[in-house]
Amino acid sequence: MLPTSQKEDTMETSLEKQFSWVEKMVPYLREESPCTVVNLEVLQENLGILEKVQAQAGCKVLVALKAFAMWDTFPLMAQYLSGAAVSSPDEARLAYEMMGKEVHAYAPAYSQKDMREMVEMCDHITFNSFSQWREFRTMMTASQKRIGIRINPEHSEAEVDLYNPCARGSRLGVTLAQFKEEELGEVSGLHFHTLCEQGAEPLVRTLAAVEEKFGRWFPRLIWINMGGGHHITKPGYNRRLLVQTILDFKKRTGLEVILEPGEAVAIGTGVLVSTVLDIVENDGLIAMLDTSATAHMPDTLEMPYRPEVYGARKPGELPFSYRLGGLTCLAGDMIGARGDRGYSFNKPLNVGDKIVFLDMSHYTTVKTTTFNGVRLPSLATWWPDPAEFRLVRRFGYADFKGRLS
Ligand SMILES: Cc1ncc(COP(=O)(O)O)c(C=O)c1O
Incomplete structure (x- = not known):
């Protein structure tokens, strides 16, 4: 389930409003995680704007x-x-x-x-x-x-x-x-x-x-x-x-x-959906995810920046605060952990909950690695109405093996 859907009493951020389609999309994912999902309707809107600039200028x-x-x-x-x-x-x-x-x-x-x-x-x-x-x-x-x-x-x-x-x-x-x-x-x-x-x-x-x-x-x-x-x-x-x-x-x-x-x-078009695998505690709660900052979202460490998570706020703003940890052995494989140190949610996180990172199409899928043998996030597209979720690519052992010898 999406722990973040319990957000009636929280004002939506403007980015959340833009990505409200994830509420409807996430159930279509079933077991597919981590997965980058690109909303083709939004992509088409962006392309339409660029085409207009092209024509007018x-x-x-x-x-x-x-x-x-x-x-x-x-x-x-x-x-x-x-x-x-x-x-x-x-x-x-x-x-x-x-x-x-x-x-x-x-x-x-x-x-x-x-x-x-x-x-x-x-x-x-x-x-x-x-x-x-x-x-x-x-x-x-x-x-x-x-x-x-x-x-x-x-x-x-x-x-x-x-x-x-x-x-x-x-x-x-x-x-x-x-x-x-x-x-x-x-x-x-x-x-x-x-x-x-x-x-x-x-x-x-x-x-x-x-x-x-x-x-x-x-x-x-x-x-x-x-x-x-x-x-x-x-x-x-x-x-x-x-x-x-x-x-x-x-x-x-x-x-x-x-x-x-x-x-x-690609701005505003995509999300990276991940799943909570475990909750551990050290100086606060840490949710371990099936994704990784260094392997799947390197810009969050390189830039660095704190990606927005659907339904989450800065630590302490909502009742349940967590840091979000990645799958690799890199000690600093934490998402958005610098500065504000994590996220807060309306409900406690549980194993199996989905954590949706917003605005993840650009400079993410092109930069992913298989460090630690971590699988690349699957790639999927979404069309909102009528709803169509299409799994485009699932990565596996062959992709990891193929880039080594
Ligand atoms: C030469 C060149 N062209 C185009 C781009 C695309 O830039 P952006 O994705 O910020 O629009 C870059 C980004 O680094 C670049 O180096």
Whole structure:
């Protein structure tokens, strides 16, 4: 059962309201746990918003596969988006084979072997440096694919350095001081990625820095890729400003514009459902779950952040407080345990209860590992009305064995 459904006397958080569909969905899971479930209706709504931006601004919107690559949804995405942004030969191949739309690549560095594969499948390839561009120039010009250089406008908007490509000493992109006009050759576009979960206003400020520093080379280019980090589908995002900014930019510069959000495609779409396996006590109660922070939700430790749990609040806000522990032997395999140290619930937790982590589609399924031999969460989709739960993939021993030797 969902211990959290006893929440009549608790005001719903806004995220809970968004995810109220889990009440109806969880009974369909039966024994399937842990399981990531993506609500296709919400995904479609996000895609609809992105398609509208694409149409109104006259730009291309790609999905960044590094954020969300559940390929069962690629046919749906292909109906709305122009293609995929990829960072490796395997992502390129997945997009090429399973989505069948444009494939745009950028990686901090490519090997000869990577590039031989990617050049066949990608429409755009962006280099992180002029030295990499030099290395692959012969192969690239023979392929007649579009070539880009990533720039670093040295304008920081991201708050956390781990997610700030313009942090001091960043290895990502060419700074103005390192820019070599004489080496542009067949380069037809520039790429910048500077934002992280941000609104249109930081983009406006970034664009001003980009134009001031690199605008002098725009007349010899065809396109610009404004990267990801645009929280376009998040409630409150100023889409009108985004569209106007792109329209004005295009008018001013004549460049084609490409956006490659990842998170904005999948935000608000998915949950990770887990099950309580045991309750132990040490300096408070700890619910042991069949999931793991380090193996299934690494960003909660890396960033770190405290994911919201359906029906739960901060410790002490509701009568029954717990920390939530993961399955691996890592001492710190605790979910949301730093700072506020856990969660509280309206009812005591029992073995078998479901714990639902909210907003878990992006940067989770793509980052999972089988550390400790812990199985990867199953993947499923949900359509609310008429209700349809579809188990897309269950992982097992072969997946663990297959990545070792
Ligand atoms: C080059 C590039 N493009 C796009 C993205 C997608 O960003 P987001 O998922 O924040 O929209 C990233 C994320 O790190 C990135 O590095």
